[in-house]
Amino acid sequence: MYNFEFVKPSSIAEAVKALAEEGAQPLSGGQTLIPTLKQRLNQPDMLVSLTGIAEMKGVKAEGGALVIGGATPHAVVAAEAAAQYPALAALAGNIGDPAVRNRGTIGGSLANNDPSACYPSAALASGATIVTDRREIAADDYFQGMFATALEEGEIITAVRLPIPQKAAYVKFNQPASRFALTGVFVAKYADGVRVAITGASNDGVFRWTEAEEALSANFAPEALEGLSLSGDNMISDLHGTGAYRAHLCKVLTKRAVAAA
Amino acid sequence: MPKDGGIGASTKRREDVRFLTGKGRYTDDINIRGQAHAWFVRSDVAHGMLNKVDVAAAEAMPGVLKVFTAADFAGVGGIPCGWQVTDRFGKPMLEPKHPVLAEGKVRHVGDPIAVVVAETLEQARDAAEAVEVDITQLTPVLDMKAAIAADAPKVHEEIGSNLCYDWGFVEENKAAVEEAFKNAAHVTTLELVNNRLVANPMEPRVAVGDFDSAGGMHTLYTTSQNPHVIRLLMGAFVLGIPEHKLRVVAPDVGGGFGSKIYHYAEEAIVTYAAKTLNRPVKWTSTRSEAFISDAQGRDHVTKIELALDKDNNFTALRTETYANMGAYLSTFAPSIPTWLHGTLMAGNYRTPLIYVNVKAVFTNTVPVDAYRGAGRPEATFQLERLVDKAARELGVSPVELRRQNFIKPDQFPYQTPVAVVYDTGNYHATMDKLLEISDYAGFEARAAEAKARGKWRGFGVAHYIEACGIAPSNLVGQLGARAGLYESATVRVNATGSLSVFTGSHSHGQGHETSFAQVVAEMIGIDAGQIEIVHGDTSNTPMGMGTYGSRSLAVGGSAIVKATNKIINKAKKIAAHLLEASEADIELKDGKFSVAGTDKSVDWSGVTLAAYVPHNYPLESMEPGLEETAFYDPSNFTYPSGGYGCEVEVDPETGKVEIVAFSAADDFGNIVNPMIVEGQVQGGLAQGIGQALMENCVFDENGQLLSGSFMDYAMPRAEDVPFFKVDHSCVTPCTHNPLGVKGCGEAGAIGSPPAVVNAVIDAFHRAGRTDITHIDMPVSPARVWSALNG
Numbered sequence A: 001m002y003n004f005e006f007v008k009p010s011s012i013a014e015a016v017k018a019l020a021e022e023g024a025q026p027l028s029g030g031q032t033l034i035p036t037l038k039q040r041l042n043q044p045d046m047l048v049s050l051t052g053i054a055e056m057k058g059v060k061a062e063g064g065a066l067v068i069g070g071a072t073p074h075a076v077v078a079a080e081a082a083a084q085y086p087a088l089a090a091l092a093g094n095i096g097d098p099a100v101r102n103r104g105t106i107g108g109s110l111a112n113n114d115p116s117a118c119y120p121s122a123a124l125a126s127g128a129t130i131v132t133d134r135r136e137i138a139a140d141d142y143f144q145g146m147f148a149t150a151l152e153e154g155e156i157i158t159a160v161r162l163p164i165p166q167k168a169a170y171v172k173f174n175q176p177a178s179r180f181a182l183t184g185v186f187v188a189k190y191a192d193g194v195r196v197a198i199t200g201a202s203n204d205g206v207f208r209w210t211e212a213e214e215a216l217s218a219n220f221a222p223e224a225l226e227g228l229s230l231s232g233d234n235m236i237s238d239l240h241g242t243g244a245y246r247a248h249l250c251k252v253l254t255k256r257a258v259a260a261a
Numbered sequence B: 001m002p003k004d005g006g007i008g009a010s011t012k013r014r015e016d017v018r019f020l021t022g023k024g025r026y027t028d029d030i031n032i033r034g035q036a037h038a039w040f041v042r043s044d045v046a047h048g049m050l051n052k053v054d055v056a057a058a059e060a061m062p063g064v065l066k067v068f069t070a071a072d073f074a075g076v077g078g079i080p081c082g083w084q085v086t087d088r089f090g091k092p093m094l095e096p097k098h099p100v101l102a103e104g105k106v107r108h109v110g111d112p113i114a115v116v117v118a119e120t121l122e123q124a125r126d127a128a129e130a131v132e133v134d135i136t137q138l139t140p141v142l143d144m145k146a147a148i149a150a151d152a153p154k155v156h157e158e159i160g161s162n163l164c165y166d167w168g169f170v171e172e173n174k175a176a177v178e179e180a181f182k183n184a185a186h187v188t189t190l191e192l193v194n195n196r197l198v199a200n201p202m203e204p205r206v207a208v209g210d211f212d213s214a215g216g217m218h219t220l221y222t223t224s225q226n227p228h229v230i231r232l233l234m235g236a237f238v239l240g241i242p243e244h245k246l247r248v249v250a251p252d253v254g255g256g257f258g259s260k261i262y263h264y265a266e267e268a269i270v271t272y273a274a275k276t277l278n279r280p281v282k283w284t285s286t287r288s289e290a291f292i293s294d295a296q297g298r299d300h301v302t303k304i305e306l307a308l309d310k311d312n313n314f315t316a317l318r319t320e321t322y323a324n325m326g327a328y329l330s331t332f333a334p335s336i337p338t339w340l341h342g343t344l345m346a347g348n349y350r351t352p353l354i355y356v357n358v359k360a361v362f363t364n365t366v367p368v369d370a371y372r373g374a375g376r377p378e379a380t381f382q383l384e385r386l387v388d389k390a391a392r393e394l395g396v397s398p399v400e401l402r403r404q405n406f407i408k409p410d411q412f413p414y415q416t417p418v419a420v421v422y423d424t425g426n427y428h429a430t431m432d433k434l435l436e437i438s439d440y441a442g443f444e445a446r447a448a449e450a451k452a453r454g455k456w457r458g459f460g461v462a463h464y465i466e467a468c469g470i471a472p473s474n475l476v477g478q479l480g481a482r483a484g485l486y487e488s489a490t491v492r493v494n495a496t497g498s499l500s501v502f503t504g505s506h507s508h509g510q511g512h513e514t515s516f517a518q519v520v521a522e523m524i525g526i527d528a529g530q531i532e533i534v535h536g537d538t539s540n541t542p543m544g545m546g547t548y549g550s551r552s553l554a555v556g557g558s559a560i561v562k563a564t565n566k567i568i569n570k571a572k573k574i575a576a577h578l579l580e581a582s583e584a585d586i587e588l589k590d591g592k593f594s595v596a597g598t599d600k601s602v603d604w605s606g607v608t609l610a611a612y613v614p615h616n617y618p619l620e621s622m623e624p625g626l627e628e629t630a631f632y633d634p635s636n637f638t639y640p641s642g643g644y645g646c647e648v649e650v651d652p653e654t655g656k657v658e659i660v661a662f663s664a665a666d667d668f669g670n671i672v673n674p675m676i677v678e679g680q681v682q683g684g685l686a687q688g689i690g691q692a693l694m695e696n697c698v699f700d701e702n703g704q705l706l707s708g709s710f711m712d713y714a715m716p717r718a719e720d721v722p723f724f725k726v727d728h729s730c731v732t733p734c735t736h737n738p739l740g741v742k743g744c745g746e747a748g749a750i751g752s753p754p755a756v757v758n759a760v761i762d763a764f765h766r767a768g769r770t771d772i773t774h775i776d777m778p779v780s781p782a783r784v785w786s787a788l789n790g
Ligand SMILES: Cc1cc2nc3c(=O)[nH]c(=O)nc-3n(C[C@H](O)[C@H](O)[C@H](O)COP(=O)(O)OP(=O)(O)OC[C@H]3O[C@@H](n4cnc5c(N)ncnc54)[C@H](O)[C@@H]3O)c2cc1C
Pocket: A025, A026, A027, A028, A029, A030, A031, A032, A033, A034, A050, A070, A071, A094, A095, A096, A097, A100, A103, A104, A105, A106, A107, A108, A109, A111, A112, A114, A116, A117, A118, A119, A151, A155, A156, A157, A158, A178, A179, A180, A181
């Protein structure tokens, strides 16, 4: 990797100040960023570590929602969200391997918005609020395509607020090599309706399958999806599967998620 | 049997103590005072004219000692090929030059262009970015069939063709085979691909060159399966260094699977650079580099046909295979699709007439060479898929069609129509054992239960033969090998009775340090703890050919037996002198020499001490000391065989194939350490399952390897394989080596891919999808879904 400066602030304010410097970039669990640095695909002047900021860590329940600090590792979410939001805990507990789960964080995952990552589907299906150092962003506005988000230069995710659903499940179909989601579907049922968010499939990144949401809001059962289908035209086509295959998986996995919820 | 385990004991692997506690000493752990670091600039295009390499800016960068390009190696030879195949017409194969660094052209993504040597690795990397490379891209040659068209672009213009050789075997049988097909009652035809694989050993390749200017001595530390072969190839053919001035050390090596047999340019370059710069030079491959610079495996495209008579007897077999050589000939590449593949096409069957045609083709891809099984998995996959397809076409059981055509137990030794003579085997026995341990009889009930869960269950069998223990030197010499394939051992007994055994075999996961010690312990009757197995250093081991082709116990172990017998013979003479008896009356048992019929005895250490403190010793007739060397050259290959059964469940909605059970009934001849054998089989099965379901090299139309990292190249993990049932109780000992052993290292990877694919096809057929008669590997979920919905 190329040389860079490194700072490890202990408060959000200090981190934001450090990030105002030219060429500064946040570093959270490093599970995505460090490999790109090692391959010399990225050359930041300074890395601002977020893992020393106590106010950005932990899982707590707050008025029917879970509030998870942006620098909370997946393993902590897997353990601490299990009682209140088991589908989310299961998702976190199934990301990567133990090393990845002990380092990688929810904020890093959502900031990166990898089209095959798991968390974006949970955030979108939960109608989460992305809390940053300067504002709150609704999940529906936050995700803006592959690796693209509403975050501005130097803006950091300090927490994520996820309303706890009545029922939910995440079904991930592993890409055989990376074990990211070849396609993953998160279904969450709330008093005011069902939300279905799909990752891994679309060229536009995570998306909501609104027809399925309507059908399931009327009848929360796998059969409700009969007759619905998605087109593979704008879906990812790569060596692990065509767009048509992914479109097909979206439906199969949605049914399975409903059955599992 | 000695208490620490002789032959037949599942002694725990002594080497695992150091591996599991982080005490292994791998090549990358070797750091020599004053060491500099090398970083390679590699081609990022598959095919192009290399117009210019400008190193001026890079050489001016901090810490840079020198940037080497092809011009610096003008005086050295190219990387040699160790096997010359003769084609159907009696002409030698086309053999292009393989320069250590690209000259004038780049021929695959990863082809090395320049090497930066600097004080630190990061400095070398920084400077590598400043090396200016000017390449004019050319159309890459990727498809093998298109490559041999007359107007195709050429990978090597100077040889005039991309067809390395067009090999026919047995050429004299060709007409008779054609005739048999004309008279056949039924012909089954199958076209298939044997997918290209990356070996991916846990430890990537590393090479450290060192030079002692005072003595003119070169040392190369390298991740090799055969240090003497590297010394020979690099010393004699590339750098011109005589053996006594070149030491090659392969210390602990973290897996090879074939990919560490070959002599690679990086080894020659660090050795040369160390002398040029008078500094030790180290290179450690990154994982990304390994994907584009380690020789890869398989990559055959085949059409195979089987002729049967009206009673379902096999009457003839013919094949046409395109075998990818990649851009250059790797060390043993030409031998893999020919002598290690064509000679196996009889399989376990009595097929009387066989003709194998192989066209080896140059393409703008990474060179291809042996990979666990090497040629034999390709042969087995074709044949066992074909027999399965024939059975389905004829409406007979795949098990029964095999049994009917198996060579019968009383037909051994069996001369096949493809040159080799199987010494022993009992295929009916291994098939029966397989059906027993896999509970074949209970399959229908399991299939019904799976169906109730919405899963399609299938059972696939395969029965393999392999030729191991390579090989009689005079035979392989006739077939084009440019090396002998014997093995060596020196047994050095120390004064107080402990032993050091120096073997030419190399251990990089096989557990030789344990099993070889068991053999010697058994022969002498002492504790295995008294025996040290030393390997991997040309300065202290006799010239040996190394480890591959499941040869170590069969060939290397036989050399150890021979040397140990010499030791025992001499020790008996010493004992006879000490006991004042006739040598003929001396018996060795449990580490004690005694005079038959008396209570007079002397123990092992009494004799060894006398050998080195010869106060009471027949000096007039015998030299003191107790050290012997033996070379063993086998008289035939060994022929392990076995029946494999795979049970899968296909999820018809997602296309995912799960292997729910896998059983292997092997005949490896005699077994020295059953636990190690089981481990070898399990590892081989996991690798074969990896090939069958997951692993694949995918190149795009520009010759870029799309599956060039673990993000896209799918390696099998523990969760992808079931608990294996492994049995090796069917034993027909090898008749021509002293231990009666056959070799077990590759079997799992050879027999499993067809068993898996046969199981998938069985599942399809049971679910009514009899229209799908073949599916190519890897049988990924997406492929299954496409097959079902295509
Ligand atoms: C082997 C492996 C397997 C994996 N498997 C999966 C999987 O199955 N599913 C899955 O979803 N993911 C998977 N991942 C990715 C993993 O979840 C990462 O942890 C995650 O993508 C990034 O989180 P991080 O904390 O490591 O972020 P980092 O790598 O530190 O940062 C990633 C990016 O986000 C920025 N960033 C980090 N934190 C913040 C913040 N709070 N605010 C703003 N920007 C920020 C960084 O500047 C950087 O650009 C895997 C990773 C590996 C290495």
